[in-house]
Amino acid sequence: MMDEKKLQEIMELVMYGGGGKSYAIEAIQAAKQGDFDLADYKLSEAEKSLLRAHHAQTDMLSQEANGNSSEVSLLMVHGQDHLMTGIAFKDLAKEIVELYRFIRTP
Template sequence: MTLEQVAQDAMQIILHAGEARKHCTDALKDIENSDFDSAKEKMKLANAEIVIAHRVQTNCIQKETEGAKGEYSVLFAHAQDTLMTVYSEINIAKRLIDIFESLNQRLIQLEMANK
C-alpha cells in the first residue's frame, strides 16, 4: 500500500467517524429534549457511518495480513483513534437513551399518580 493510499483510507475513516459523531451529538441534544424517537433515528445514522469507517479500517488490516506492506502513518493512527473514540461515544449515547427514556417514563407515572 502506498503512503497516498494509506492517507486516503485514513481520511475516509476520519470523515465517516466524524459524521457518526455529528449524528451522535445531535441524538444527545434530542435526549436532552426528551425526544427519544428522534434520538434513536439519529443513532441509526451514526451507526451506519461508523460501520462504513470500520469497514475501511478492516479492509486496510486485511490487506496487511495478506502481505501488503505499508509504512507507519501518524494520520492512520489518528484515524483509528478517532474511530474507536466515536465508537465509544455511540455506545454511551445508546445507553443514555435507554436510561433517560426509563427515567422519563417514571416521571410520567409519578405525575399521573399525583393528579
C-alpha cells in the same frame, strides 16, 4: 509517500469515525429534549457512519494480512482514534438515551 488508496481509506476513518461521534452526541441532545424519534434516528446514523469507517479499517487490515503492509503515519493513528472514539461515544449515547427515555416514561 502514501498512495492515493491508502490516503482515501484513512480519510474515511477520520470522516466516518468523526461523523459517528457527532451523531451520537446529537442523539444525546435529542433525548435530553425528549425527542426520542430523533435520538433513535441519530443513533442509527451513528451506526451507519461507524460501519463505513470500520469497513475502511477492515480493508487496511486485509491488505496488511496479504503482505501489503504500510508505514504507520500520524494521520493513520488519527483515523484510528476517530473510529475508536466514535464507537465509544455511540455505545455511551445508547445508554444515555435509554436513561432519558426511562426518566421521561410515566
